[in-house]
Amino acid sequence: MIVGDYHILRTGLKLLLESKEEFDVVGEAADLKGLIACMENSLPDVIMLDLVLPEGVVVDMLKYLQRAYSRIPVVVIAVNASQGAVLDCVMWGVKGVVWKESSEEDLYQALDIVMAGENYFQMPPNGIDTQLINQFERVQTLQSELAMLSQRELQVLKLIAEGFSYKEIGERLSISPRTVETHKSNLLSKLNMNTPIDLVKYAVRSKLVD
Known part of the structure; x- marks a missing residue:
């Protein structure tokens, strides 16, 4: 599926x-409404998103896709986009980045790699930005x-970060507070963290919560 502002x-x-x-x-879409309609009609294996779109629209699209179709990878094409805007897209779950100067072979390779479950973060053609490389590496680690994490652990992590008590989380997920505590302990262990505050900071950094 192709999503972009310009028909041409x-x-x-x-x-x-x-x-x-x-x-x-x-499918093709020019805006969020069109994207939603396309997704309801036919689910693609991968979505290509053109960053000519206004940044706020791009973020809204990525939030929607992350919430409703997180398993479908997104590749962005950076046309006149700043490196900061590209990095924001990656933080919102984009799996691939290619630049407007890329060849068609670069594009084919990016699609093949993300559909195989890997990330493809191409460096900007106008010079390698060390800070951007470090940010890409941090995102890949995240x-x-x-x-x-299991789906249940992600749910618990998000609700902890949103400030709900163990009892409230248990009621929302139809599990006991003790089970919530077990999930919290597993999260701390898997993420090598010490306190629930660490989990909250991690959830914010990972864009699980705003």
Whole structure:
């Protein structure tokens, strides 16, 4: 699926992708409303998102996808986007980054890699930014850590970060407060942390909560 503001860019990407037998574009969208409609009609294996869109719109789209379709990878194409904007996208769960100067082979490779379950973070073509590399590496570490957690542990982590008590979390998830405490202990162990405050900071850093 291709998501982008400009029809001509979506058309160009579609022609490029469908020139390869292994790719089939199942939908196009220009805004969040169109994206929601496309997702309800046909679920893709991967979503390509053009960063020509206004940054606020991009974040809204990524929040929606993270909430409703977190298992579908997103690749962003950075067209006139700042490195900071690209990094924000990665923090919101994007699995691949390619730049406007990239070749079609770079794009094909990015799609193949993210569909195989890996990340593809291409460095900016106008010079390697050491800070950006370090940020990409930190994001990859966060994503690897989150992948270790069960769905229930993620739910408990999010609710702890939102300030709910063990009793309230238990009521929301239909489990006992003791089970909530067990999940909390497992989270601390898996993430190598010491206190619930550490978990709250981690949830914020990982964009599990705003």
